[in-house]
Amino acid sequence: MYIEVVANIGEARSDDFLHKTVIVVDVIRATSTIITALINGCKAIIPVETVLKAKELYREGDLLGGERFCKKIPGFDLGNSPLEFTKEVVQGKRVILTTTNGTRGIQKAMKADHVLAGALLNSKACAEAAIALKRDTVILCAGTQDVFSLEDGLCAGLILEELVSALGEKHVVTNDFGLAMRGCYLHAKNTLYETLLTCTNGKKMCKSGFQADVVSCTKTNITDQVPILEQDQMVLLQLSQGRRAF
Template identity: 50%
Template sequence: MQVEVISSVNEACSGKLQHRTAIVVDVLRATTTIATALAAGASCVIPAETVQDAKQLTKEGDLAGGDRFCRQISGFSYGNSPGQYRGKQIEGKRIILTTSNGTRALCKAMRADHIIAASLLNAEACAQLAWELRRDVVILCAGSRDSFALEDGLCAGLLVHCLRQHDRSGMLQVDDFGSAMEALYRNKANVIMETLAQSQTGKKLLRLGQREDIVSCSQINVLQAVPYLNGGSLIQRLPGTIAQTAAPLC
């Protein structure tokens, strides 16, 4: 199995995604928020690339949420803080979500055979599902303002680290950027929250008084469910449930 890590959404091209499993990462905060909402019982999360798309997709009873550059979108009842997507009001709801980078990355990944949204909260489960899907893997870091974001690289490194746990026969081939991210994760494994707080987006959230978001996004492997894109909607999927008819290992 080959594993490639793409540093930001700007670097993604469809040729790198075809016939693969794409794991999209936007730790601060879209993919953390998506995992949190599904764990809280949302029926699905629908990623929308633009605010206008989000408005058009939102029907009665849905929740529309998102941000642009860390700030809640005017007219939307929810922002992009994971803490907003817990509790009874989320149960059974369709969430329409549009964010600065994460939902754009999900839309860009559409050419892949399988699309997963990963965060630190569910990285191990995402790696397990990706392993079971038996395709080469592309980890697409959403980044921030078209550039690499430290927290996404950290999560990419954790994903590579987790994939390696499954690789008992040494078949995993990780590209140079993936190896660098794995080393980043190993160096920072004991200071995850501090690392998020020192990232450019982390600093911005701190300036905006959103320290709680950084705490929420720093938890490692606390969720088992994987947001899996199915016909435009992210639904919860559990690893360990793949049919035995999967394609042979690439």
């Protein structure tokens, strides 16, 4: 199985995703939030690039979620903290979400056969889904404003490590950036939280009062669920759906 790891959205070319599975990773915080919302019973997440588009798609009963510069968008129901997307708030609702990087990454990946949302929370499940979907796979680290973010690279490294655990070393081939991210993850795996506090987004989160979000986003493999894009909305991947894709 060939897995390419891409360092940030700016380096991604949509046409390279044709016929592939793309796992979009934005650990702090978009994909961690999407996963949390869906496992808490949210009906679907609609990722959009702009505030205007979010407002256009809004229908009564929906929730508007998103951030710009780490802050909730004025007039929106929710920001981009996974801790806001509780069962009480999101169960049975559709959430229209716009964030600076993660939702842009999902939009960029639209040409792929399958678009999944990955984070540390569901890395093992992402590896299993990628295997089940039987495509060459790209891990697209969202990064921040077209610059690499360490937490996304660590997650890519963990997904690679889970793929190697599942398939064996010989059956997982990756690019040099993937090799680097796997090494980087293996070095940091016992100190993930401390490592996330040293990186740009971790420091920014703490400064903005979101340290609890970093704690939440650092949890590893706490769910076996994987969000997948169906038409224009993210829902939980069903195993039968994976089977259909063979």
